[in-house]
Amino acid sequence: MTAPAALADAPLLRAARGLPAWRVPVWFMRQAGRSLPEYRALRGDGSILDAIGDPATSAEITLQPVRRYGVDAAILFSDIVVPAAAIGFGVDVVPGIGPVVTDPFRTKADLARLRPYEPAIDAPYVQDTVRLVVDELGATTPLIGFAGAPFTVASYLIEGRPSRTYGLTKAMMHAEPDLWRELLDRLADMAIASLLAQIDAGASAIQLFDSWAGALPPDVYEDLVMPASAKVFAAIEATGVPRIHFGVGTGELLTLMGDAGADVVGVDWRVPLDIARARVPGKAVQGNLDPAICLAPWPVVAERTRDVLLRNAGRPGHIFNLGHGVTPDLDPGILKAVVDLVHEEGRTDG
Amino acid sequence: MTAPAALADAPLLRAARGLPAWRVPVWFMRQAGRSLPEYRALRGDGSILDAIGDPATSAEITLQPVRRYGVDAAILFSDIVVPAAAIGFGVDVVPGIGPVVTDPFRTKADLARLRPYEPAIDAPYVQDTVRLVVDELGATTPLIGFAGAPFTVASYLIEGRPSRTYGLTKAMMHAEPDLWRELLDRLADMAIASLLAQIDAGASAIQLFDSWAGALPPDVYEDLVMPASAKVFAAIEATGVPRIHFGVGTGELLTLMGDAGADVVGVDWRVPLDIARARVPGKAVQGNLDPAICLAPWPVVAERTRDVLLRNAGRPGHIFNLGHGVTPDLDPGILKAVVDLVHEEGRTDG
Numbered sequence: 001m002t003a004p005a006a007l008a009d010a011p012l013l014r015a016a017r018g019l020p021a022w023r024v025p026v027w028f029m030r031q032a033g034r035s036l037p038e039y040r041a042l043r044g045d046g047s048i049l050d051a052i053g054d055p056a057t058s059a060e061i062t063l064q065p066v067r068r069y070g071v072d073a074a075i076l077f078s079d080i081v082v083p084a085a086a087i088g089f090g091v092d093v094v095p096g097i098g099p100v101v102t103d104p105f106r107t108k109a110d111l112a113r114l115r116p117y118e119p120a121i122d123a124p125y126v127q128d129t130v131r132l133v134v135d136e137l138g139a140t141t142p143l144i145g146f147a148g149a150p151f152t153v154a155s156y157l158i159e160g161r162p163s164r165t166y167g168l169t170k171a172m173m174h175a176e177p178d179l180w181r182e183l184l185d186r187l188a189d190m191a192i193a194s195l196l197a198q199i200d201a202g203a204s205a206i207q208l209f210d211s212w213a214g215a216l217p218p219d220v221y222e223d224l225v226m227p228a229s230a231k232v233f234a235a236i237e238a239t240g241v242p243r244i245h246f247g248v249g250t251g252e253l254l255t256l257m258g259d260a261g262a263d264v265v266g267v268d269w270r271v272p273l274d275i276a277r278a279r280v281p282g283k284a285v286q287g288n289l290d291p292a293i294c295l296a297p298w299p300v301v302a303e304r305t306r307d308v309l310l311r312n313a314g315r316p317g318h319i320f321n322l323g324h325g326v327t328p329d330l331d332p333g334i335l336k337a338v339v340d341l342v343h344e345e346g347r348t349d350g
Numbered sequence: 351m352t353a354p355a356a357l358a359d360a361p362l363l364r365a366a367r368g369l370p371a372w373r374v375p376v377w378f379m380r381q382a383g384r385s386l387p388e389y390r391a392l393r394g395d396g397s398i399l400d401a402i403g404d405p406a407t408s409a410e411i412t413l414q415p416v417r418r419y420g421v422d423a424a425i426l427f428s429d430i431v432v433p434a435a436a437i438g439f440g441v442d443v444v445p446g447i448g449p450v451v452t453d454p455f456r457t458k459a460d461l462a463r464l465r466p467y468e469p470a471i472d473a474p475y476v477q478d479t480v481r482l483v484v485d486e487l488g489a490t491t492p493l494i495g496f497a498g499a500p501f502t503v504a505s506y507l508i509e510g511r512p513s514r515t516y517g518l519t520k521a522m523m524h525a526e527p528d529l530w531r532e533l534l535d536r537l538a539d540m541a542i543a544s545l546l547a548q549i550d551a552g553a554s555a556i557q558l559f560d561s562w563a564g565a566l567p568p569d570v571y572e573d574l575v576m577p578a579s580a581k582v583f584a585a586i587e588a589t590g591v592p593r594i595h596f597g598v599g600t601g602e603l604l605t606l607m608g609d610a611g612a613d614v615v616g617v618d619w620r621v622p623l624d625i626a627r628a629r630v631p632g633k634a635v636q637g638n639l640d641p642a643i644c645l646a647p648w649p650v651v652a653e654r655t656r657d658v659l660l661r662n663a664g665r666p667g668h669i670f671n672l673g674h675g676v677t678p679d680l681d682p683g684i685l686k687a688v689v690d691l692v693h694e695e696g697r698t699d700g
Contacts, residue, residue: 165641165642165677166642167642167645167677167679168645170640170642170643170645170646171643171645171646171647171650174643174646174650174653174654175646175647175650214620215620215642216620217619217620217621217622217640218622219622219657249599249620251601251602251620252601252620252621252622252625269567270564270565270566270567270599270601270602271567271602272567272568272569272602275602290520290567291515292515292516292517292520292565293520293521293524295517295518295520295521296520296521296524296525297521297525300521300524300525303524304524307569327515327517329517
């Protein structure tokens with residue numbers, strides 16, 4: 001088969017809908033970022049939020065990995081705290097640490113600091129970036145819009161900085177469920193506004209990042225997290241763009257994350273892809289090469305890449321990706337070789 | 351029922367064998383440690399390895415939580431790098447960081463630095479501590495012996511310090527499988543020697559800590575990790591003491607971790623206990639309260655504690671524990687209340 005001329009026929013969009021595609025689509029979470037020398041050259045040492053706030057820079061960063069790797073999608077260069085930062089909640093992304101909140105969300109009074117997010121006013125640079133990227137990508141490569149899921153954004157706002165245990169977040173979820181639900185509802189509205197603006201500007205798929213949802217047991221996720229994520233997916237449904245739902249360490253949550261309203265469920269490397277597919281019947285899957293394995297020599301990476309393809313057994317509805325984001329220490333040459341291998345050997349006829 | 355007079359009838363040992371007990375046994379991983387003021391008063395600022403090297407101090411630390419909480423077992427105060435440190439591999443435990451290795455294990459030449467561990471010569475203080483503790487505990491409370499599993503110890507020796515991705519470890523596993531297997535075999539022998547010495551001195555159960563095995567997918571675990579852990583369990587079998595196997599994030603590995611030869615499989619909080627039991631047929635289970643939830647007010651902790659008991663439905667073969675270790679910020683009063691609740695409401699008649 002040959003490359004189609006229409007965006008709707010792009011492998012990523014067809015796979016996301018569970019349809020056969022002319023090749024297995026592949027992209028990498030955090031493909032735009034510190035592993036690329038051209039990114040480091042462009043970014044320098046400033047805050048990532050400054051780079052995101054500059055459409056020319058941000059569009060260029062978004063496009064760099066598409067050029068280098070020939071991946072089947074761009075993903076908007078962004079950060080899950082962009083909307084919260086844009087409404088002035090007081091959050092920055094500190095190099096070497098991650099999101100840091102000056103005054104973390106701790107009580108009901110903090111709700112007043114979470115006013116509705118108005119993308120066109122609060123962060124017009126996001127739509128500008130999307131437009132620049134979509135223009136440049138042309139008719140065959142989709143741009144994936146980007147938003148943080150309510151739980152994961154809330155965990156940053158509450159903990160104040162990256163956490164390994166989410167103790168303050170879990171305490172609030174259980175001790176003050178009404179406050180928690182209100183917080184998540186507001187963050188859901190924020191994600192909805194952000195995603196709709198990105199779609200309006202030309203994004204043709206979206207990914208909701210609930211990176212740390214895997215810290216929760218299924219009953220807690222279902223009761224206190226899933227409703228807010230489901231609200232986001234439901235609000236996007238009318239646009240018709242495919243919805244990807246991602247988290248790490250989510251083996252026990254895969255079914256629920258699909259049921260929340262995703263078309264595609266992300267799978268990290270802990271769950272073999274054949275087993276993951278059985279947990280999300282009727283959904284497409286995205287994953288699931290271990291990013292850490294990409295530090296090994298190429299024959300090892302090739303073997304593990306083939307293992308992922310083999311476990312999918314050529315079924316339609318597979319978007320090849322890493323199980324988590326590209327880490328800064330990965331060799332772009334290895335990632336390029338993964339893309340080529342998936343394109344050469346992947347098939348969607350099974 | 352009332353407390354039995356013989357150690358073999360201790361609830362923990364009966365539960366570990368899948369037998370009904372007069373109460374549901376409970377203990378906490380890392381129950382001896384920084385969450386206890388009496389521990390901080392005793393320890394001061396020295397290296398944990400110095401405290402472990404002093405039998406009087408180490409025995410006292412091991413006993414502190416038994417006195418305070420009334421838990422059903424003591425666990426030897428130790429660290430998974432104790433044998434490697436004792437043979438002079440060059441590893442220390444740095445406060446606020448964790449195990450740090452001066453010259454990490456990187457090539458075949460490093461095997462020469464891993465000579466056999468001889469507990470009576472290299473670390474006589476371990477057996478001395480065990481004897482002091484067992485004397486003090488008397489006839490009704492068992493002491494659980496402690497060893498790091500080959501994979502998790504190897505990850506520290508290779509990475510050189512705590513890692514989130516285990517990239518160097520995974521690269522070696524796959525790129526140099528012969529070297530990796532030899533390394534794990536030596537670490538298995540080290541764990542065996544350590545555990546047999548502890549049992550010889552009076553430990554009446556053992557736990558093999560493979561804390562980070564959950565970073566691996568099942569096929570990799572089965573091929574490159576499980577054989578070494580199975581060697582450890584097989585070597586302990588003849589002693590007749592129950593064998594507990596623990597890791598975190600191991601939902602996909604539970605069956606294999608049981609099949610490695612454990613009598614009891616540890617379960618973190620991500621897998622509901624009823625589902626976990628189905629994955630380890632014929633085995634006892636240990637867990638699975640989320641330690642982070644213990645930062646919440648007591649009614650929340652009580653509800654989640656009852657949920658664990660409810661999911662076990664009174665079946666014999668449940669050792670109540672946290673899903674991971676006690677963190678320094680936990681209130682000992684909450685943990686004491688958990689012990690009391692489990693003892694009051696837990697049952698093993700279902």
